[in-house]
Amino acid sequence: MPDYKVYYFNVKALGEPLRFLLSYGNLPFDDVRITREEWPALKPTMPMGQMPVLQVDGKKVHQSVAMSRYLAKQVGLAGADDWENLMIDTVVDTVNDFRLKIAVVSYEPDDEIKEKKLVTLNNEVIPFYLEKLDDIARENNGYLANSKLSWADIYFTAILDYLNYMTKSDLVASSPNLQKVVDNVTSIESIRNWIDKRPKTEI
Amino acid sequence: MPDYKVYYFNVKALGEPLRFLLSYGNLPFDDVRITREEWPALKPTMPMGQMPVLQVDGKKVHQSVAMSRYLAKQVGLAGADDWENLMIDTVVDTVNDFRLKIAVVSYEPDDEIKEKKLVTLNNEVIPFYLEKLDDIARENNGYLANSKLSWADIYFTAILDYLNYMTKSDLVASSPNLQKVVDNVTSIESIRNWIDKRPKTEI
Numbered sequence: 001m002p003d004y005k006v007y008y009f010n011v012k013a014l015g016e017p018l019r020f021l022l023s024y025g026n027l028p029f030d031d032v033r034i035t036r037e038e039w040p041a042l043k044p045t046m047p048m049g050q051m052p053v054l055q056v057d058g059k060k061v062h063q064s065v066a067m068s069r070y071l072a073k074q075v076g077l078a079g080a081d082d083w084e085n086l087m088i089d090t091v092v093d094t095v096n097d098f099r100l101k102i103a104v105v106s107y108e109p110d111d112e113i114k115e116k117k118l119v120t121l122n123n124e125v126i127p128f129y130l131e132k133l134d135d136i137a138r139e140n141n142g143y144l145a146n147s148k149l150s151w152a153d154i155y156f157t158a159i160l161d162y163l164n165y166m167t168k169s170d171l172v173a174s175s176p177n178l179q180k181v182v183d184n185v186t187s188i189e190s191i192r193n194w195i196d197k198r199p200k201t202e203i
Numbered sequence: 204m205p206d207y208k209v210y211y212f213n214v215k216a217l218g219e220p221l222r223f224l225l226s227y228g229n230l231p232f233d234d235v236r237i238t239r240e241e242w243p244a245l246k247p248t249m250p251m252g253q254m255p256v257l258q259v260d261g262k263k264v265h266q267s268v269a270m271s272r273y274l275a276k277q278v279g280l281a282g283a284d285d286w287e288n289l290m291i292d293t294v295v296d297t298v299n300d301f302r303l304k305i306a307v308v309s310y311e312p313d314d315e316i317k318e319k320k321l322v323t324l325n326n327e328v329i330p331f332y333l334e335k336l337d338d339i340a341r342e343n344n345g346y347l348a349n350s351k352l353s354w355a356d357i358y359f360t361a362i363l364d365y366l367n368y369m370t371k372s373d374l375v376a377s378s379p380n381l382q383k384v385v386d387n388v389t390s391i392e393s394i395r396n397w398i399d400k401r402p403k404t405e406i
Contacts, residue, residue, distance in 0.1 A: 048297065048335060066292035073285045082276045089269035094251065100303070132251060 004029035005055035007046070009036075011203040014064040015052040016158040020185075021068060021151060023194035025075025033199070065092060065155075072151030079146060087145040088152045091136060095144075095156050098129040099163060106166040126167065130175050137177035142184050149184065157185040165203050207232035208258035210249070212239075214406040217267040218255040219361040223388075224271060224354060226397035228278030236402070268295060268358075275354030282349060290348040291355045294339060298347075298359050301332040302366060309369035329370065337378040345383035352387065360388040368406050 004022060008015030010033040022029045034042055034051065043049045047062040054060070054067045061067055069089070072078045079085035105121045108114040133156075136144055144152040160182065163171055172178040185191055207225060211218030213236040225232045237245055237254065246252045250265040257263070257270045264270055272292070275281045282288035308324045311317040336359075339347055347355040363385065366374055375381040388394055 061289060061293060063293045063296040066289055066296050069292060070285055070289040082273055086264060086269055086273040089272060090264060090266045093266040093269050104307075 001027065002057045003055075005032055006030070006052060007032045007034060007042075007055065007060075008052040009034055009039075010199060011162075011201050012158070012198075013162040013203055014159065016161070017064060017068045017151075017155045018052060018054055018071060019194065019198065020154045020158040020191060021071040021075055021077065024077065024154060024188065024190050025071070026190055027071075027075065031198075065096060068092075068151055068155055072154075077149065077151040077154060079150060084146045084150075088150045091133075091144045091152045092155050094129075094133070095152075095159070098125075098133070099159060101125050101129075102163060102166050121167075126171070130171065130178070134175040134177045137175075137181050142177060142180035144181055149188075153181050153185050154191075157182050162203060204230065205260045206258075208235055209233070209255060210235045210237060210245075210258065210263075211255040212237055212242075213402060214365075214404050215361070215401075216365040216406055217362065219364070220267060220271045220354075220358045221255060221257055221274060222397065222401070223357045223361040223394060224274040224278055224280065227280065227357060227391065227393050228274070229393055230274075230278065234401075268299060271295075271354055271358055275357075280352065280354040280357060282353060287349045287353075291353045294336075294347045294355045295358050297332075297336070298355075298362070301328075301336070302362060304328050304332075305366055305369050324370075329374070333374065333378050333381070337380045340378075340380035340384050345380060345387050347384055352391075356384050356388050357394075360385050365406060 004027055006015055006018050006022070006029055008018075012019075019029070019031060045060075046053050047060055050062060052064055052067070053062050054071075061070075069078070069092075079088050102121065102125075105114060105117045108117055133144070140147045143149060144156060156178075160171065172182060186195065207230055209218055209221050209225070209232055211221075215222075222232070222234065248263075249256050250263055253265060255267055255270070256265050257274070264273075272281070272295075282291050305324065305328075308317060308320040311320055336347070343350045346352060347359060359381075363374065375385060389398065
Protein backbone atom coordinates (compact mmCIF):
# COMPACT_ATOMS: atom_id res chain seq x y z
CA MET A 1 0.00 0.00 0.00
CA PRO A 2 1.45 3.42 -0.91
CA ASP A 3 2.55 5.76 1.84
CA TYR A 4 0.15 8.75 1.79
CA LYS A 5 0.68 12.15 3.41
CA VAL A 6 -1.74 15.09 3.21
CA TYR A 7 -0.05 18.46 3.80
CA TYR A 8 -2.42 21.32 4.59
CA PHE A 9 -3.25 23.91 7.19
CA ASN A 10 -5.33 22.95 10.24
CA VAL A 11 -8.56 23.47 8.30
CA LYS A 12 -10.99 21.36 6.33
CA ALA A 13 -11.50 23.47 3.17
CA LEU A 14 -9.69 22.11 0.10
CA GLY A 15 -7.83 19.40 2.00
CA GLU A 16 -10.96 17.71 3.28
CA PRO A 17 -11.92 15.90 0.02
CA LEU A 18 -8.52 14.16 0.13
CA ARG A 19 -9.02 13.16 3.77
CA PHE A 20 -12.57 11.94 3.03
CA LEU A 21 -11.44 9.85 0.05
CA LEU A 22 -8.51 8.28 1.90
CA SER A 23 -10.79 7.56 4.85
CA TYR A 24 -13.46 6.10 2.57
CA GLY A 25 -10.92 3.62 1.18
CA ASN A 26 -9.48 2.89 4.63
CA LEU A 27 -6.10 3.97 3.28
CA PRO A 28 -3.89 5.04 6.19
CA PHE A 29 -2.47 8.55 5.75
CA ASP A 30 -0.37 11.01 7.64
CA ASP A 31 -2.59 14.05 8.24
CA VAL A 32 0.09 16.74 8.43
CA ARG A 33 -1.29 20.11 9.60
CA ILE A 34 1.07 23.02 9.10
CA THR A 35 0.87 26.06 11.37
CA ARG A 36 1.05 29.61 10.00
CA GLU A 37 4.45 29.85 11.74
CA GLU A 38 5.84 26.77 9.99
CA TRP A 39 4.48 27.70 6.56
CA PRO A 40 7.06 30.23 5.25
CA ALA A 41 9.90 27.71 5.62
CA LEU A 42 7.86 24.91 4.00
CA LYS A 43 6.32 26.94 1.18
CA PRO A 44 9.31 26.61 -1.21
CA THR A 45 9.19 22.81 -0.84
CA MET A 46 5.65 22.63 -2.23
CA PRO A 47 5.14 22.21 -6.03
CA MET A 48 3.44 25.60 -6.60
CA GLY A 49 4.12 27.09 -3.16
CA GLN A 50 0.59 26.13 -2.17
CA MET A 51 -1.32 23.49 -0.26
CA PRO A 52 -3.10 21.08 -0.08
CA VAL A 53 -0.37 18.77 -1.27
CA LEU A 54 -0.62 15.00 -1.44
CA GLN A 55 2.53 12.96 -1.04
CA VAL A 56 2.45 9.46 -2.52
CA ASP A 57 5.50 7.32 -1.69
CA GLY A 58 7.60 10.45 -1.31
CA LYS A 59 6.32 12.20 -4.47
CA LYS A 60 4.51 15.48 -3.85
CA VAL A 61 1.56 16.45 -6.07
CA HIS A 62 -0.90 19.37 -5.97
CA GLN A 63 -4.23 20.62 -7.40
CA SER A 64 -7.10 19.53 -5.16
CA VAL A 65 -9.48 18.34 -7.87
CA ALA A 66 -6.79 16.40 -9.76
CA MET A 67 -5.63 14.76 -6.52
CA SER A 68 -9.22 13.89 -5.59
CA ARG A 69 -9.80 12.26 -8.99
CA TYR A 70 -6.62 10.22 -8.54
CA LEU A 71 -7.57 9.06 -5.06
CA ALA A 72 -11.12 8.28 -6.24
CA LYS A 73 -9.66 5.80 -8.72
CA GLN A 74 -7.65 4.14 -5.93
CA VAL A 75 -10.73 3.70 -3.71
CA GLY A 76 -13.28 2.70 -6.36
CA LEU A 77 -15.24 5.97 -6.56
CA ALA A 78 -14.56 6.84 -10.20
CA GLY A 79 -17.13 6.19 -12.95
CA ALA A 80 -17.56 2.88 -14.76
CA ASP A 81 -16.73 4.32 -18.19
CA ASP A 82 -15.64 7.53 -19.96
CA TRP A 83 -19.17 8.96 -20.04
CA GLU A 84 -19.77 8.38 -16.34
CA ASN A 85 -16.44 10.04 -15.61
CA LEU A 86 -17.46 13.00 -17.76
CA MET A 87 -20.66 13.36 -15.71
CA ILE A 88 -18.61 13.28 -12.48
CA ASP A 89 -15.94 15.70 -13.75
CA THR A 90 -18.57 18.13 -15.01
CA VAL A 91 -20.39 18.41 -11.71
CA VAL A 92 -17.15 18.62 -9.70
CA ASP A 93 -15.93 21.49 -11.92
CA THR A 94 -19.32 23.17 -11.48
CA VAL A 95 -19.06 22.84 -7.67
CA ASN A 96 -15.60 24.31 -7.96
CA ASP A 97 -16.82 27.24 -10.08
CA PHE A 98 -19.41 27.84 -7.38
CA ARG A 99 -16.66 27.82 -4.73
CA LEU A 100 -14.57 30.32 -6.71
CA LYS A 101 -17.52 32.67 -7.16
CA ILE A 102 -18.11 32.58 -3.41
CA ALA A 103 -14.41 32.94 -2.58
CA VAL A 104 -13.88 36.01 -4.76
CA VAL A 105 -16.49 37.83 -2.66
CA SER A 106 -15.50 36.34 0.68
CA TYR A 107 -11.84 37.34 0.23
CA GLU A 108 -12.55 40.80 -1.25
CA PRO A 109 -10.47 43.18 0.89
CA ASP A 110 -12.37 46.40 0.06
CA ASP A 111 -15.51 46.63 2.23
CA GLU A 112 -17.43 48.83 -0.18
CA ILE A 113 -16.77 46.58 -3.18
CA LYS A 114 -17.53 43.54 -1.05
CA GLU A 115 -20.96 44.88 -0.09
CA LYS A 116 -21.82 45.42 -3.75
CA LYS A 117 -20.57 41.99 -4.77
CA LEU A 118 -22.47 40.34 -1.89
CA VAL A 119 -25.77 41.55 -3.34
CA THR A 120 -25.17 39.77 -6.65
CA LEU A 121 -23.74 36.72 -4.91
CA ASN A 122 -26.70 36.30 -2.56
CA ASN A 123 -29.48 37.29 -4.98
CA GLU A 124 -28.24 35.69 -8.16
CA VAL A 125 -25.17 33.45 -8.02
CA ILE A 126 -26.00 31.32 -4.98
CA PRO A 127 -29.68 30.70 -5.89
CA PHE A 128 -28.68 29.86 -9.49
CA TYR A 129 -26.04 27.29 -8.50
CA LEU A 130 -28.12 25.77 -5.72
CA GLU A 131 -31.08 25.30 -8.03
CA LYS A 132 -28.96 23.71 -10.77
CA LEU A 133 -27.10 21.44 -8.34
CA ASP A 134 -30.28 20.46 -6.51
CA ASP A 135 -31.88 19.57 -9.87
CA ILE A 136 -28.89 17.37 -10.70
CA ALA A 137 -29.13 15.67 -7.29
CA ARG A 138 -32.87 15.11 -7.79
CA GLU A 139 -32.39 13.62 -11.26
CA ASN A 140 -29.70 11.35 -9.82
CA ASN A 141 -31.71 10.18 -6.79
CA GLY A 142 -29.64 11.87 -4.12
CA TYR A 143 -26.27 11.64 -5.87
CA LEU A 144 -24.49 14.18 -8.06
CA ALA A 145 -23.77 11.89 -11.01
CA ASN A 146 -24.86 8.61 -12.55
CA SER A 147 -27.46 7.95 -9.79
CA LYS A 148 -24.85 6.31 -7.59
CA LEU A 149 -22.13 7.23 -5.14
CA SER A 150 -19.00 8.74 -6.71
CA TRP A 151 -16.22 11.07 -5.69
CA ALA A 152 -18.42 13.99 -6.83
CA ASP A 153 -20.63 13.40 -3.75
CA ILE A 154 -17.57 13.10 -1.51
CA TYR A 155 -16.01 16.25 -2.97
CA PHE A 156 -19.17 18.31 -2.51
CA THR A 157 -19.87 17.09 1.02
CA ALA A 158 -16.26 17.53 2.11
CA ILE A 159 -16.01 21.17 1.00
CA LEU A 160 -19.55 22.15 2.02
CA ASP A 161 -18.40 23.27 5.50
CA TYR A 162 -15.98 25.64 3.79
CA LEU A 163 -18.69 27.03 1.48
CA ASN A 164 -21.00 27.46 4.48
CA TYR A 165 -18.22 29.22 6.40
CA MET A 166 -17.56 31.66 3.55
CA THR A 167 -21.26 32.40 2.97
CA LYS A 168 -22.13 32.40 6.70
CA SER A 169 -25.08 30.15 5.88
CA ASP A 170 -26.33 26.59 5.66
CA LEU A 171 -26.33 26.31 1.87
CA VAL A 172 -28.24 23.03 1.62
CA ALA A 173 -30.94 23.99 4.17
CA SER A 174 -33.52 24.62 1.43
CA SER A 175 -32.11 22.14 -1.10
CA PRO A 176 -33.58 18.76 -0.09
CA ASN A 177 -31.79 16.82 -2.82
CA LEU A 178 -28.39 18.26 -1.96
CA GLN A 179 -29.16 17.48 1.67
CA LYS A 180 -29.72 13.91 0.54
CA VAL A 181 -26.28 13.88 -1.10
CA VAL A 182 -24.76 14.98 2.20
CA ASP A 183 -26.76 12.37 4.12
CA ASN A 184 -25.72 9.63 1.70
CA VAL A 185 -22.05 10.52 2.18
CA THR A 186 -22.06 11.12 5.92
CA SER A 187 -23.93 7.89 6.61
CA ILE A 188 -21.01 5.84 5.21
CA GLU A 189 -19.31 4.27 8.23
CA SER A 190 -15.72 5.05 7.22
CA ILE A 191 -16.64 8.68 6.55
CA ARG A 192 -18.57 8.94 9.82
CA ASN A 193 -15.56 7.58 11.68
CA TRP A 194 -13.33 10.19 10.07
CA ILE A 195 -15.73 13.02 10.90
CA ASP A 196 -15.86 11.82 14.52
CA LYS A 197 -12.10 11.62 14.95
CA ARG A 198 -10.86 14.56 12.85
CA PRO A 199 -9.55 17.67 14.62
CA LYS A 200 -12.40 20.08 15.31
CA THR A 201 -11.84 23.27 13.32
CA GLU A 202 -14.11 26.17 12.35
CA ILE A 203 -13.13 26.22 8.66
CA MET B 204 -18.82 7.17 -34.81
CA PRO B 205 -20.69 9.54 -32.46
CA ASP B 206 -22.20 12.72 -33.84
CA TYR B 207 -20.24 15.65 -32.34
CA LYS B 208 -21.29 19.30 -32.21
CA VAL B 209 -19.30 22.12 -30.60
CA TYR B 210 -21.45 25.11 -29.62
CA TYR B 211 -19.54 28.30 -28.92
CA PHE B 212 -19.17 31.90 -30.01
CA ASN B 213 -17.09 32.75 -33.07
CA VAL B 214 -13.90 32.76 -31.00
CA LYS B 215 -11.12 30.33 -30.15
CA ALA B 216 -10.80 30.80 -26.36
CA LEU B 217 -12.31 27.92 -24.32
CA GLY B 218 -13.84 26.18 -27.32
CA GLU B 219 -10.54 25.71 -29.13
CA PRO B 220 -9.23 22.77 -27.05
CA LEU B 221 -12.35 20.82 -28.06
CA ARG B 222 -11.85 21.69 -31.73
CA PHE B 223 -8.14 20.77 -31.53
CA LEU B 224 -8.87 17.41 -29.90
CA LEU B 225 -11.62 16.47 -32.36
CA SER B 226 -9.36 17.52 -35.24
CA TYR B 227 -6.43 15.56 -33.80
CA GLY B 228 -8.56 12.41 -33.80
CA ASN B 229 -10.00 13.15 -37.25
CA LEU B 230 -13.44 13.02 -35.65
CA PRO B 231 -15.88 14.99 -37.81
CA PHE B 232 -17.77 17.66 -35.85
CA ASP B 233 -20.25 20.40 -36.46
CA ASP B 234 -18.48 23.65 -35.49
CA VAL B 235 -21.53 25.73 -34.50
CA ARG B 236 -20.66 29.41 -33.96
CA ILE B 237 -23.38 31.40 -32.24
CA THR B 238 -23.68 35.13 -32.85
CA ARG B 239 -24.31 37.59 -30.01
CA GLU B 240 -27.77 38.12 -31.54
CA GLU B 241 -28.65 34.42 -31.45
CA TRP B 242 -27.32 33.84 -27.95
CA PRO B 243 -30.18 35.11 -25.71
CA ALA B 244 -32.64 32.65 -27.30
CA LEU B 245 -30.17 29.75 -27.08
CA LYS B 246 -28.83 30.43 -23.58
CA PRO B 247 -31.69 28.64 -21.75
CA THR B 248 -31.06 25.48 -23.82
CA MET B 249 -27.48 25.18 -22.55
CA PRO B 250 -26.78 23.14 -19.36
CA MET B 251 -25.57 26.07 -17.22
CA GLY B 252 -26.56 28.87 -19.60
CA GLN B 253 -22.96 28.98 -20.80
CA MET B 254 -20.77 27.82 -23.65
CA PRO B 255 -18.68 26.04 -24.86
CA VAL B 256 -21.01 23.08 -24.97
CA LEU B 257 -20.23 19.74 -26.56
CA GLN B 258 -23.09 17.69 -27.95
CA VAL B 259 -22.46 13.96 -28.28
CA ASP B 260 -25.21 12.03 -30.09
CA GLY B 261 -27.74 14.67 -29.06
CA LYS B 262 -26.62 14.93 -25.41
CA LYS B 263 -25.28 18.33 -24.37
CA VAL B 264 -22.43 18.57 -21.86
CA HIS B 265 -20.43 21.51 -20.54
CA GLN B 266 -17.24 22.41 -18.57
CA SER B 267 -14.33 22.91 -20.95
CA VAL B 268 -11.71 20.92 -19.01
CA ALA B 269 -14.04 17.97 -18.33
CA MET B 270 -15.07 17.86 -22.00
CA SER B 271 -11.43 18.04 -23.10
CA ARG B 272 -10.51 15.13 -20.83
CA TYR B 273 -13.40 13.10 -22.27
CA LEU B 274 -12.40 13.83 -25.87
CA ALA B 275 -8.75 13.09 -25.06
CA LYS B 276 -9.76 9.57 -24.05
CA GLN B 277 -11.62 9.13 -27.36
CA VAL B 278 -8.59 10.19 -29.42
CA GLY B 279 -5.84 8.45 -27.45
CA LEU B 280 -4.34 11.48 -25.70
CA ALA B 281 -5.00 10.47 -22.08
CA GLY B 282 -2.28 8.99 -19.86
CA ALA B 283 -1.33 5.32 -19.78
CA ASP B 284 -2.23 4.89 -16.09
CA ASP B 285 -3.69 6.73 -13.08
CA TRP B 286 -0.41 8.43 -12.22
CA GLU B 287 0.15 9.71 -15.76
CA ASN B 288 -3.40 11.04 -15.77
CA LEU B 289 -2.73 12.79 -12.45
CA MET B 290 0.32 14.49 -13.99
CA ILE B 291 -1.81 15.63 -16.96
CA ASP B 292 -4.73 16.79 -14.80
CA THR B 293 -2.43 18.70 -12.47
CA VAL B 294 -0.78 20.72 -15.21
CA VAL B 295 -4.10 21.38 -17.00
CA ASP B 296 -5.61 22.70 -13.76
CA THR B 297 -2.52 24.85 -13.26
CA VAL B 298 -2.85 26.28 -16.78
CA ASN B 299 -6.49 26.95 -15.97
CA ASP B 300 -5.62 28.70 -12.69
CA PHE B 301 -3.22 30.85 -14.72
CA ARG B 302 -6.03 31.65 -17.17
CA LEU B 303 -8.38 32.65 -14.35
CA LYS B 304 -5.77 34.91 -12.75
CA ILE B 305 -5.30 36.65 -16.09
CA ALA B 306 -9.05 36.84 -16.79
CA VAL B 307 -9.92 38.41 -13.45
CA VAL B 308 -7.68 41.36 -14.37
CA SER B 309 -8.56 41.45 -18.06
CA TYR B 310 -12.31 41.60 -17.33
CA GLU B 311 -12.03 44.04 -14.39
CA PRO B 312 -14.49 46.85 -15.27
CA ASP B 313 -13.04 49.54 -12.96
CA ASP B 314 -10.04 51.17 -14.68
CA GLU B 315 -8.36 52.25 -11.47
CA ILE B 316 -8.61 48.81 -9.88
CA LYS B 317 -7.49 47.24 -13.15
CA GLU B 318 -4.33 49.34 -13.25
CA LYS B 319 -3.42 48.25 -9.73
CA LYS B 320 -4.13 44.59 -10.47
CA LEU B 321 -2.13 44.74 -13.72
CA VAL B 322 1.02 45.59 -11.75
CA THR B 323 0.78 42.42 -9.67
CA LEU B 324 -0.26 40.35 -12.67
CA ASN B 325 2.64 41.48 -14.84
CA ASN B 326 5.34 41.64 -12.15
CA GLU B 327 4.44 38.58 -10.11
CA VAL B 328 1.71 36.26 -11.38
CA ILE B 329 2.73 35.91 -15.03
CA PRO B 330 6.48 35.46 -14.38
CA PHE B 331 5.73 32.93 -11.61
CA TYR B 332 3.45 30.76 -13.76
CA LEU B 333 5.63 31.00 -16.86
CA GLU B 334 8.70 29.95 -14.92
CA LYS B 335 6.92 26.99 -13.32
CA LEU B 336 5.31 25.86 -16.58
CA ASP B 337 8.53 26.28 -18.54
CA ASP B 338 10.35 24.19 -15.92
CA ILE B 339 7.72 21.47 -16.31
CA ALA B 340 8.08 21.58 -20.10
CA ARG B 341 11.88 21.38 -19.80
CA GLU B 342 11.74 18.40 -17.42
CA ASN B 343 9.34 16.70 -19.85
CA ASN B 344 11.39 17.36 -22.99
CA GLY B 345 9.00 19.78 -24.65
CA TYR B 346 5.77 18.30 -23.31
CA LEU B 347 3.73 19.27 -20.26
CA ALA B 348 3.43 15.81 -18.73
CA ASN B 349 5.03 12.37 -18.85
CA SER B 350 7.61 13.42 -21.51
CA LYS B 351 5.16 12.63 -24.31
CA LEU B 352 2.26 14.19 -26.15
CA SER B 353 -1.00 14.36 -24.16
CA TRP B 354 -4.12 16.50 -24.07
CA ALA B 355 -2.29 18.83 -21.65
CA ASP B 356 -0.14 20.04 -24.57
CA ILE B 357 -3.19 20.38 -26.80
CA TYR B 358 -5.13 22.26 -24.11
CA PHE B 359 -2.29 24.72 -23.46
CA THR B 360 -1.56 25.38 -27.13
CA ALA B 361 -5.23 25.76 -28.01
CA ILE B 362 -5.94 28.40 -25.34
CA LEU B 363 -2.62 30.23 -25.69
CA ASP B 364 -4.02 32.65 -28.29
CA TYR B 365 -6.70 33.60 -25.75
CA LEU B 366 -4.13 34.13 -22.99
CA ASN B 367 -2.01 36.22 -25.36
CA TYR B 368 -5.07 38.24 -26.33
CA MET B 369 -5.96 38.98 -22.70
CA THR B 370 -2.38 39.88 -21.73
CA LYS B 371 -1.66 41.72 -25.00
CA SER B 372 1.61 39.78 -25.21
CA ASP B 373 3.35 36.72 -26.61
CA LEU B 374 3.52 34.74 -23.40
CA VAL B 375 5.88 32.03 -24.63
CA ALA B 376 8.32 34.42 -26.35
CA SER B 377 10.88 34.06 -23.55
CA SER B 378 9.94 30.52 -22.52
CA PRO B 379 11.82 28.23 -24.91
CA ASN B 380 10.41 25.01 -23.46
CA LEU B 381 6.80 26.20 -23.66
CA GLN B 382 7.54 27.31 -27.22
CA LYS B 383 8.65 23.71 -27.85
CA VAL B 384 5.29 22.46 -26.52
CA VAL B 385 3.52 24.74 -28.98
CA ASP B 386 5.80 23.63 -31.82
CA ASN B 387 5.23 19.97 -30.99
CA VAL B 388 1.45 20.46 -31.12
CA THR B 389 1.26 22.71 -34.15
CA SER B 390 3.53 20.45 -36.20
CA ILE B 391 0.98 17.62 -36.00
CA GLU B 392 -0.58 17.38 -39.46
CA SER B 393 -4.23 17.11 -38.33
CA ILE B 394 -3.78 20.11 -36.01
CA ARG B 395 -2.03 22.12 -38.72
CA ASN B 396 -4.87 21.35 -41.11
CA TRP B 397 -7.39 22.59 -38.54
CA ILE B 398 -5.42 25.79 -37.89
CA ASP B 399 -5.26 26.43 -41.65
CA LYS B 400 -8.95 25.93 -42.26
CA ARG B 401 -10.54 27.38 -39.08
CA PRO B 402 -12.32 30.73 -39.26
CA LYS B 403 -9.86 33.57 -38.66
CA THR B 404 -10.79 35.36 -35.43
CA GLU B 405 -8.91 37.78 -33.19
CA ILE B 406 -9.76 35.98 -29.93
